[in-house]
Amino acid sequence: MxxxxxxxxxxxxxxxxxxxxxxxxxxxxxxxxxxxxxxxxxxxxxxxxxxxxxxxxxxxxxxxxxxxxxxxxxxxxxxxxxxxxxxxxxxxxxxxxxxxxxxxxxxxxxxxxxxxxxDELQHQLRESEHNFRRLFEKMQDVYYRTDAQGVVQHVGPGVIRVLGYQPHEIEGRTAESYYPQSADRDAFKAAIMAHGEVSDFPGQMVRRDGRVIDISISSHALYDHNGAFAGVEGIYRDVTQRKNLERELQRLARTDPLTGLSNRRALLELGESLFLASRQRNSPLALLMLDLDHFKSINDRFGHLEGDRALVALAQVLRSELRASDVVGRLGGEEFAMILPDTQPEEAAQVAERIVQQLRRTVLWVRDGDSAPPRALTASIGLANRSAADEHPQQLLERADRALYQAKQAGRDRWVQAPDPRPAAQGADAASATAGPRP
Structure with missing residues (x-):
């Protein structure tokens, strides 16, 4: 051949x-x-x-x-x-x-x-694309991309699970449409523009059913060939359960488990914040310190369960006197405190008197079959008002504590108002505290 x-x-x-x-x-x-x-x-x-x-x-x-x-x-x-x-x-x-x-x-x-x-490469690419699409469709995160004006250009199928919308219902609309608070979206845009990307950025969105959910966003900015901002691309996920757990843990860390009031740590932190705000605004601030009278004898006579009931009853009375701006908490044992911002001395005295009167009408019922008569609750209250001379909240706390001691020494079941510590107020009238009446 x-x-x-x-x-x-x-x-x-x-x-x-x-x-x-x-x-x-x-x-x-x-x-x-x-x-x-x-x-x-x-x-x-x-x-x-x-x-x-x-x-x-x-x-x-x-x-x-x-x-x-x-x-x-x-x-x-x-x-x-x-x-x-x-x-x-x-x-x-x-x-x-x-x-x-x-x-x-x-x-x-x-x-x-x-x-x-x-051919092998094409097969691998097809398989890879198939795997990626399967992952893309099943993943819990929501992929999205917006243009420079914030209009959603593309969104993954995960949005069905997270927000309850079909992708085509979201594409073409602005991302702001799904934020319950514009401040959240503004904060996100500011972070993106400042850093070019964000990771685990917090926010909230509104589902189709109206429920507000917590989200975590991880995204980066997109730029065109001229370097101009062209939009945002990234993912977000529903973290409502995690946020609810975090909020509950924070609440438990700051709440007295028996009464549901603020615990000592939270109370003192809030008290310091309110004290500083009062000084800056030169506004009045009152502090009430309360002790449940004869608490040891209640425990000894009726048992610790009845003692707990007495503390809970006192907490309920204190709650009934609260405004939205007021703070109340348990300092420990039978000792409580109320912080009343924007409250004049005479108004604070009225609050203390109402608490004393309500407690007298609160009866601690004993167990069935017990021959001991029911006993009304009483408390001793020390009241102090912020003075221009106070530089630290501890000074206010110490005056309220001294007034509480005076109420106990005077026979309990009463309130005592601490005098103003300013030098101009010192003298015979300032040396003695004001006491609430006892029937």
């Missing part, structure tokens, strides 16, 4: 000449593709020997079609075939053929490019 022209033998693509269905010539690239050590492994073999059985009929049709007079000399459209090598391996080859005359007889020249690695 005549060898192929040198230029065909040097081509990087495989070339094969087929006549009467048999391989007549191949170039070096074809031998490499077919994993043949020598040309004799290929020459004289049926071309179908190197085709996957399921592709043999298609190959035969292609050769017959190329041999038609109207197609003679015209390359056929490239088609991918599965080729079996001499080593038994399968390769994906992109094949093109043309009918011609070879050594004076009709023949088909076939050239092929090994696409096996590309």
């Amino acid at each position: 005549d060898p192929l022209p040198a230029e065909l033998d040097l081509l990087p693509m495989a070339v094969m000449v087929v006549r009467d269905g048999l391989v007549r010539q191949v170039n070096r690239a074809c031998l490499r593709l077919l994993e043949a050590d020598v040309a004799q492994q290929v020459l004289g073999q049926s071309v179908e020997r190197f085709l996957h059985p399921q592709d043999a009929d298609l190959a035969r049709q292609r050769r017959e079609e190329s041999a038609r007079p109207e197609h003679f000399g015209l390359p056929m459209q490239s088609t991918a075939f599965r080729v079996q090598t001499c080593q038994g391996r399968i390769r994906i080859v992109l094949v093109s053929s043309v009918a011609t005359v070879w050594q004076g007889a009709p023949a088909v020249v076939i050239n092929g490019v090994d696409m096996t690695h590309l």
Whole structure:
């Protein structure tokens, strides 16, 4: 057989000449593709020997079609075939053929490019895309992208679970539409513009059913080819359960478990904040310190459960006197405190008197079968008002504590108002405290 022209033998693509269905010539690239050590492994073999059985009929049709007079000399459209090598391996080859005359007889020249690695890569890409889409559709986070004006360009299917909307219902609308408070969105935009990205940024959104949920946002800014801000891309997730747990833990850390009032730590922190605000605004502030009278004897006589009931009853009375701006808490044991901002001394005295009167009407009922008579609750109260001379909340606290001690010394079941500590107020009148009446 005549060898192929040198230029065909040097081509990087495989070339094969087929006549009467048999391989007549191949170039070096074809031998490499077919994993043949020598040309004799290929020459004289049926071309179908190197085709996957399921592709043999298609190959035969292609050769017959190329041999038609109207197609003679015209390359056929490239088609991918599965080729079996001499080593038994399968390769994906992109094949093109043309009918011609070879050594004076009709023949088909076939050239092929090994696409096996590309096919494997495409398969991997398809599988990767499939896996990514499955993950994208199942993930709990919501992917989103907005333009520079905040209009949602794209949103992932996770929005169905998080907000209850279909993606197409959100795309085309501004992200602000789903924020219950514009301040949250403004804070987010400010952070994005300042840092270019945010991570676990807090916020809230409104679901389709009207429920407000807590979200966590992780996003970054997008820029066009000129470096101008072009929008935001990122994810957000529903963290309502986590936030509710955090809020509950914070509440428990600052709440007395028996009475539900603020505990000592929270009370003192709030008291300091209110004291500083009162000084800055030069507004009045009153502090009441209260002790449940004879608490030890209540525990000894009726038991600790009845003692707890007495503390809860006192807490309920204190709550009934609260305004939205007031703070009340349990300092420990039977000792409580009330902080009354924007309250004049005479108004604070009225509050103290009402508490004393309410407690006298509160009866601690004993257990069934106990012969001891029911006993009314009483408390001793020390009242102090912030003075211009006070520089620290501890000074106010100490005066209220001294007034409480005086109320106890005077027989309990009463309130005592501490005098103003200012030098101008010192004298005979300032040396004695004001006491509430006892019936």
